[in-house]
Amino acid sequence: MKKIYSDAKSALDGLLVDGMTIAAGGFGLCGIPENLIAAIRDSGVKNLTVASNNAGVDDFGLGLLLETKQVKKMISSYVGENDLFMQQFLAGELEIEFNPQGTLAERLRAGGAGIPGFYTATGVGTQIAEGKEHKEFDGKTYILERGLRTDLAIVKAWKGDEQGNLTYRKTSMNFNPECAAAGKITIAEVEEIVPLGTLDKSAIHTPGIYVQRIIEGEHEKRIEQRTIREA
Amino acid sequence: MPWDRNQLAERAAQELEDGFYVNLGIGIPTLVSNYIPEGYDITLQSENGMLGMGPFPLENEIDADLINAGKQTITELRRTSYFSSSNSFAMIRGGHINLSILGAMEVSQDGDLANWMIPGKLVKGMGGAMDLVAGVQRIVVIMEHTNKKGEPKLLKKCTLPLTGTGVVDRIITNLGVFDPTHNGLKVVELAPEVDLNEVKDKTEATILIE
Helix, strand or coil: CCCECCCHHHHHCCCCCCCCEEEECCECCECCCHHHHHHHHHHCCCCEEEECCCCCECCECCHHHHHCCCEEEEEECCCCCCHHHHHHHHCCCCEEEECCHHHHHHHHHHHHCCCCEEEECCCCCCHHHCCCCEEEECCEEEEEEECCCEEEEEEEEEEECCCCCEECCHHHCCCHHHHHHHEEEEEEEEEEECCCCCCCHHHCCECHHHCCEEEECCCCCCCCECCCCCC | CCCCHHHHHHHHHCCCCCCCEEEECCCHHHHHHHHCCCCCCCEEEECCCEEEECCCCCHHHCCCCCECCCCEECCEEEEEEECCHHHHHHHHHCCCCCEEEECCCEEECCCCEECCEECCCEECCCCCHHHHHHHCCEEEEEECCECCCCCECEECCCCCCCCECCCCCEEEECCEEEEECCCCEEEEEECCCCCHHHHHHCCCCCEECC
16 A cells, blocks of 8 residues: 655545544644644644644644634643634633643553553542542552544654654654554654665654555754753 | 742752652753752653753754753753653653652642643643652652742642642742641741741741741
């Protein structure tokens, strides 16, 4: 089966439906699938539920989909970088389900691994725990969190091959492997599609079984907080 | 003299022990890395997927693929490893991290922490804070003793939505060092020239005196 597509638009062809759920990799603006997000914006698909650690900034990343009001609900751990998000949320135009960062990561991991739920101490005694099953193990209280699968996952990797094998670079890995596994269909965008057999087979982070479509894209890689030290 | 931001960070650095794996929160906690005691082997974890966080980069070292949990550009070290978010939180939730130093909006005398939300006003999210306080072996909070209006932030009970209950082991403020207990805050240390009456005036929580 051919996995390589020529661009983001063609890779999304036939997959987008109003009201669908999408998992998107990235932490802040680091390791986000820029090309696929832009193509989803251009498609006009609406009422999306997007699971992603953050919501981009006003004019970049997932912020693009907020600008056009294509997102109905975000499942995120931190959205403090996005003023538009705050405005839409406080105006009641956007739903947010806050998940603790580790809980979100584990929900995606579990979902992709066929685990429908897991117990964690994270959030016990907070509003996150409200309405969730509590259970004691060895004298300590845990809450039940659900595994999360999504209709589609969009991820960004450094290098990939025609089989969909992916490697990530430095901290741009973040949520991408979990999202790749959690999507019923996963599209990866990479900086370079390399010839089959040239990736180090012992250092592949996401094996190609998790990736149905792959594109090569140009990446702006915008930096949110440019901090330097003096020489 | 109450401690300033840097002195707070310097005092917090005394909480480090040789060989510790440490997660530092955003803001003043980040400054703690400037005061790691000479000769200590400390590995900093960044919850976006990195162990062995280095200093900020030189201008020519900036790498968009290399940031910390505050989204700041940073550098790697020889010891550095990278991993995914679920792996990162497995080491946090699994109790493998020795110490986390975090900021706070409010702390209660029995160690409840609120640092992620002001209903109707500030809706940013908890990020990794709930996982950190639930999983890391020891939680130290550094914060200003009062808010911008001069109102106490060390309370009998938190008023803001909680990040965790009974999770704070030690509080370091500009006025001193305090340990939550079931009966109130135990005074561990006061900043130079700060007296106990000032602390009592600026604290709603019960202050215990040895």
